[in-house]
Amino acid sequence: METKTIRKLGGDGKISEFKLDDYMRLIKDFHGSTAPGLVIGGFMVDLALQNLPKGEFFDAIAETKTCLPDAIQLLTPCTIGNGWLRIMNFSRFAITLYEKQSGEGTRVYLDPSKIEAWPEVKSWFYRLKPKKEQNFQLLLSQIIEAGPGLCGMKRVKVQDGMLEQKTHGSKIALCESCGEAFKVKDSSLCPACSGESPYVS
């Protein structure tokens, strides 16, 4: 298992204007392939970044676990590991960046009506033919030509319950079964030892 070399985008990250080649290399290094969803995702994040409401600190939502979380992680400060990116697995191809105190945000989504003009994009998005029958270069070129023109955008307000909450008060203790440390809630066993373990040995 080799580690990879990643050169993240610098500067303004405006993939839609002039740094497309850099972005294409970047996603291949980070994500492992030039995934069409991640190319569209770059335009989506870019569009949201250019249309943020007032504010300094923004959190992110990805409404699918496929591709879009990586576009957010590469183009914004929000990552899974720092807690500023949340994945809500609705299988909708959409992202939201929102001011973390007020919840005011910008949601960008793939607009089904706008896909109609791009047959290879439509075929890929709706899985109308097997992957091996897709014309990958045509698909990429249509995505790049269409760019943010595939997207819809609207202002949203995120529910108060979703906004930043401090959880620093959690008690850390050792699980009575595995002996490892975990955040205690209502059991002296960690979630893995309570039946959720993915391991058989």
Next chain:
Amino acid sequence: METKTIRKLGGDGKISEFKLDDYMRLIKDFHGSTAPGLVIGGFMVDLALQNLPKGEFFDAIAETKTCLPDAIQLLTPCTIGNGWLRIMNFSRFAITLYEKQSGEGTRVYLDPSKIEAWPEVKSWFYRLKPKKEQNFQLLLSQIIEAGPGLCGMKRVKVQDGMLEQKTHGSKIALCESCGEAFKVKDSSLCPACSGESPYVS
């Protein structure tokens, strides 16, 4: 909201030997700070990478959503968006890399018994004093000095049900409410329109 500049680690990624400075810059750029958990996470991923079972393609599990997913994303091919990294939120400070067909893997965890020798690490990990009273430089220096010596490691086998499954057959349709495309399961409404939406407007 500024985008960030990321220079990912190249080469062998052995942070424990000689590329520590590069790794420290990398995590600051990607994650936003030199989080102690991500420094330890680098040693953990490195240890797992050096002790993989036979195989070519590996998936990853992070047993907490804090910090460790970013170490995996930076040092291995596995990301959230490409589906090779799964977060199981057990709040255990552990990672597993496993061969994606057989489930044979290596699990690395923070060993409570090994933390005892490093008081600032212990204090941080168990949250024994407020963050502002922590000595950040001492904490980092103890983490770096201890390195993989904070970790335990064992071979695991991941359950068959967790192993790679193709989901390409899902039908994509438009939600009857929002009109956006989603993967249809048992409702003509997408999960967001079925009551899970994080937005109030």
